[in-house]
Amino acid sequence: MSVIPLVFTSGWASGINAYAVVLLLGLFGATGVSDEVPAALQRTDVLIVAGVLFLCEAIADKVPYLDSVWDTAHTVIRPVAGAVVAALLAGESGSLPEVAAGAIGGSTALVSHLVKAGTRMAVNTSPEPFSNIGMSVVEDLGVAGVITFAVFNPVAAAVIAAVLLVLGIVTVLFLASRIRRFLRRRAERREERRPAGSGGPRPPG
Numbered sequence: 001m002s003v004i005p006l007v008f009t010s011g012w013a014s015g016i017n018a019y020a021v022v023l024l025l026g027l028f029g030a031t032g033v034s035d036e037v038p039a040a041l042q043r044t045d046v047l048i049v050a051g052v053l054f055l056c057e058a059i060a061d062k063v064p065y066l067d068s069v070w071d072t073a074h075t076v077i078r079p080v081a082g083a084v085v086a087a088l089l090a091g092e093s094g095s096l097p098e099v100a101a102g103a104i105g106g107s108t109a110l111v112s113h114l115v116k117a118g119t120r121m122a123v124n125t126s127p128e129p130f131s132n133i134g135m136s137v138v139e140d141l142g143v144a145g146v147i148t149f150a151v152f153n154p155v156a157a158a159v160i161a162a163v164l165l166v167l168g169i170v171t172v173l174f175l176a177s178r179i180r181r182f183l184r185r186r187a188e189r190r191e192e193r194r195p196a197g198s199g200g201p202r203p204p205g
Contacts, residue, residue: 003093005158011105014082015112082109115168122178
């Protein structure tokens with residue numbers, strides 16, 4: 001069977017929480033739940049690092065504005081992780097060239113990451129912190145559920161991931177005004193933190 005559905009699903013999930021994807025797939029492989037997980041993801045050191053980083057993300061992802069800073073820092077990390085996981089899955093399966101799999105996983109991860117980051121910017125325009133916590137919990141449960149489902153039924157899981165990705169893109173477009181408001185507030189805060197006179201015109205010499 002082609003590994004494309006699993007590659008696509010892992011890419012979508014990596015764009016939301018790459019550490020959870022590595023951790024879950026590694027555990028499924030190490031415990032014998034799935035034979036399709038590459039040995040590289042099952043290594044003890046990989047599982048420990050993924051677990052620690054997952055806990056860090058679980059905390060940072062639930063704090064208003066810190067979650068957006070975290071997302072910004074992961075703009076490169078998540079797509080790269082999606083590409084690497086996809087290439088490893090393709091190498092284990094042998095049904096898809098690793099470069100092609102990496103391109104699919106990486107590009108899908110980038111799109112889902114942008115959707116996640118944009119949605120969080122919109123949520124951060126709300127004064128209360130509960131929206132961030134709720135969104136983070138839903139994302140974590142969604143990634144865990146879809147990746148687990150993908151191990152047993154990759155095609156159906158890929159369809160679910162595709163639908164969620166499209167709905168996410170539509171949601172971000174709908175929330176565009178809120179995202180612009182968040183970016184404007186962040187720019188204003190940067191201006192307020194800038195030392196007085198640092199951006200003003202030079203006095204005549």
